[in-house]
Amino acid sequence: MTQSTTTPAGTYRLVTVNTAPDRAKRLIGRVVEDVKDTYTIIHAGNSATIEDVQKTVEDAQPDVLFTASMWTPEESQKIIAIAKGIVPNLRTFSLPQGLQVDKGPDAVVEYIKEHLPSLLA
Template sequence: MSSSTSATASLKEVKDKVTELSPEIIYSASMWTPEQAAEMQAVARKVKPEIKTHAIPQGLQVLEGLDAIVAHLTKALPMLL
């Protein structure tokens, strides 16, 4: 299993990044709305149907800080694996 981290600034980049990197898991940042996260996940699944996805709740970092993101992912990641 390989590991790679790459951010996309827009939904338009998702298809290219999933095609290029072929990740096993992707997540959407808390700046994305639930609708944008769902669209990102749909695009990723069209490229790679078996990809696992996770959306960090919108606004979590702004409301609670980076430590809240880490805590959230610490809880969520084992369920994805």
């Protein structure tokens, strides 16, 4: 097998929707570092409330939006609907409710990394 010196596939602007912005930045920072050889991901913003999603998405114009595990599936659907109303072809990803509380930050990072290839394909 030959060693590849390919550049990362595209640059993706990511917005997170997380009531703990510092934690979101920390966890996404870990993901970005771990996948930097494959993807260039820029954490373009965080919305701490559902009410702020519209402004955050309008300002950041992201390619990808993640909803954190503190949101219920219904809240995540509402967030995604708001965001896609602004950026129709937005790629979205919702962490399972309770993942951070039940399994901790390492599980969140691994879950995102596991699902990132299919999300960005």
